[in-house]
Amino acid sequence: MPRMPWWTTASSGAAPILLVGGFTVAAARQPPGYDPVRDTISALAARGATDRWVMTAALAGLGFSYLATAAGLRPGRTAGRVVLAAGGLATVGVATFPQPAHGNSVAHTIAATLAFGALALWPALAAGRSGPRLLAPAASATAVIVMVGLVLWFVAEIHGGQRGLAERVAAGAEALWPLAVVLSSRRPDPEEDGPRSVRG
Numbered sequence: 001m002p003r004m005p006w007w008t009t010a011s012s013g014a015a016p017i018l019l020v021g022g023f024t025v026a027a028a029r030q031p032p033g034y035d036p037v038r039d040t041i042s043a044l045a046a047r048g049a050t051d052r053w054v055m056t057a058a059l060a061g062l063g064f065s066y067l068a069t070a071a072g073l074r075p076g077r078t079a080g081r082v083v084l085a086a087g088g089l090a091t092v093g094v095a096t097f098p099q100p101a102h103g104n105s106v107a108h109t110i111a112a113t114l115a116f117g118a119l120a121l122w123p124a125l126a127a128g129r130s131g132p133r134l135l136a137p138a139a140s141a142t143a144v145i146v147m148v149g150l151v152l153w154f155v156a157e158i159h160g161g162q163r164g165l166a167e168r169v170a171a172g173a174e175a176l177w178p179l180a181v182v183l184s185s186r187r188p189d190p191e192e193d194g195p196r197s198v199r200g
Helices: 007-028 053-072 080-095 105-126 137-158 161-186
Strands: none
Touching: 007 053, 007 161, 053 080, 053 161, 080 105, 105 137, 105 161, 137 161
16 A cells, blocks of 8 residues: 655644634634524635635635645545545635625635535545555445535525534535545554564
8 A cells, every 4th residue: 555645644634623723713703793503614704704814714725735635645546636636626716716795606606516526525536445444435435425415414504594504514524534534544454464463
């Protein structure tokens, strides 16, 4: 199994920190009317939001962390790494094309759709039988089912009262899974280590 560079752990670990830290700090800077259960993460970086640079920087950093993780995740199949990188680029696009103060932005919506889709589907394309445990076909399929389900919950709540919560849960799961895969790749496999411990 190809070895990953050390910085893959740092880049994958940065993703959930940037996401959760970004929307927590940015939400705390908003006027009392902002409700994290109802209102989206994008609203924190929208034009007219208080200190919108906080969430904008967090989203851009999140996107670049996905790009770095995709580059370093060498045990994964190339197709999955490309899709993960595409999700990173789309996340940078979310930061680049903010929502207007009123109404919607087509570019922002397209970027967010591509990001959520790519980040939910990449494990299926990266899976293989000789890679890390969490990139095994069964584990990858389970991850995809869970993340697609969470994205669909967000879509169902897009005009509902829990769209902010649904978005945070879906985005959080997508940020945590690359880290879980990387950490599982660095743990020794007992089946591989076992025969080495037998001495004749």
